[in-house]
Amino acid sequence: MTTTPSASQPSWWQQAAVYQVYLRSFQDTDGDGIGDLEGLRRRLPYLAGLGVDTLWLSPVHPSPDVDFGYDVADYTAVHPAFGGVADLERVVTEARAAGLRVILDGVFNHTSDQHPWFQQSVSDPDGPFGDFYLWRDGDRPPNNWGSTFGGPAWRHVPERGQWVLHSFAPEQPDLNWRSPAVVEAVLDSMRFWLERGVSGFRLDVFNCYLKDPGLRDNPRRKDLIGLLGGLAYRFIGQEHVYDRDHPDLAAVLGRMRALADTHDAVLVGETLDERLTYDNAAQWVGPDRLHLAFHFRLLHSRWGARPFAEAIRSWTESLGPDGWPTWVLSNHDFPRAATRWGGRDDRARLAAFLACTLRGTPFLYQGDELGMREGRLERAEIVDPPGRRFWPFYRGRDGARTPMQWEAGPGAGFTTGTPWLPVHPDHVTRNVAAQQDDSRSLLCFWRRALAARRSCPDLLHGVQGTVETPDGELVRFRRGDTDILVNLGDAPVRLRMPRADERPVRLATHGRLDRTVEGVRLRTCEGLALGPLPA
Secondary structure, three states: OOOOOOOOOOOHHHHOOEEEEOHHHOOOOOOOOOOOHHHHHHOHHHHHHHOOOEEEEOOOOOOOOOOOOOOOOOOOOOOOOOOOHHHHHHHHHHHHHOOOEEEEEEOOOEOOOOOHHHHHHHHOOOOOOOOOEOEEOOOOOOOOOEOOOOOEOEEEEOOOOEEEEOOOOOOOOEEOOOOHHHHHHHHHHHHHHHOOOOOEEEEOOHHHOOOOOOOOOOOEOOOHHHHHHHHHOHHHHEOOOOOOOOOOHHHHHHHHHHHHHHOOOEEEEOOOOOOOOOHHHHHHEOOOOEOEEOOOHHHHOOOOHHHHHHHHHHHHHHHOOOOOOEEEOOOOOOOOHHHHOOOOHHHHHHHHHHHHHOOOEEEEEOOHHHOOOOOOOOHHHOOOHHHHHHOOOOOOOHHHOOOOOOOOOHHHHOOOOOOOOOOOHHHHOOOHHHHOOOOOOHHHHHHHHHHHHHHOHHHHHOOEOOOEOOOOOEEEEEEOOEEEEEEOOOOOEEEEOOOHHHOOEEEEOOOOOOEOOOEEEEOOOEEEEEOOOOO
């Protein structure tokens, strides 16, 4: 399938390369072991030098940290551990001066039960916040829905004498998006930050906002995973027909999009999909919906040409020719890419090559530019709620959230105190200081790859041709007039390509071409982007 650019002049978010800052683990400046906004401000030169141009910050708002920021207690304030509103405004201002935009994590499906909205909803059911959450009467939970974090999705609140819905932890009650007052309150909070220079929002599990108004039971899954897994984990045993992706969501997204567009801001949606396919995200992308949505099938694919090609085709075909893809290799919710794909730097380098040569917006998770590995924590060190609940079958997400590795010394240059999560032991050799001047390092390759994408029109917004797997572990496609060749295998691949040595190299993982009489030889885990022959 051939796709075309969505506009003759791409929007800034189509040209962007986005870096996810998990703030708690990025840079601590006051010795409390938790990253802060001042630490981010001091590291802006590093980020600008890396070649990204947009920063997505994990939640910055006050929170009791049951889910480490994803349980918000005030949408228009900043967590005291990170700083204050003035500190965030300073980051936004100095980032813009350095050529960097900032987008925030919008956690709007639910709040903390410490949020004043919830507190007032409990204490005054007939007051202005009475219907801000999904309350129901009864002697038992209103339906069979399961929480993503385990157990039922309903909690009884004695003070109000009713059940409240929580799709995640019991301390994270879901907002009632069918209340017009909720819609206006969330839009007001978004406007608060947009007027302070923020360039958009990553919308956490946005497809969960609107539920079935009748709260009907979800049907049971009939496959083996559903039947067996559902015995211990109710959420995985259900077809999530009634607790997400409701058609009425379109109207809410339309309101958000209209607000964002007035500020030249972007909305990036994250879908909840336990089947790990994510194609349903495409229905929520469009002119009156989201600008972008995440698709994690590539992230979840096993290493290989066919799985990668299928993931790429699935997303691009679901979006259609006018949709603009995102490409995510890692984030704070899933194991580190370098670990997931075999613990090999050559694979990490090739994944970076692919992210910067596919049509779409690449998202880079902090530390992946170093090839940071998944941390392995002892049970007593785990703080993530699902990890604590399901250990040892599931160790949670802490391993992907260990502190950024800046240098080899104690605390990895992240903190002078005790870090909130253990620093990975390999920080002694795998860190920014060790890689920043080594032209062979993964960090330096990411810099080259991002620079190539930024400077080459074909890589930035060129038409993408069919993604093919013609031979073994080879993936091949075109971007405009540029050929993209990716060998994911451990054996060399020979390609017939007359006059290959005359073609300009836009980007290469291995430096110089390995030329043959008939064309080019791709070495193990090698990627090449070759421009057209000179006229």
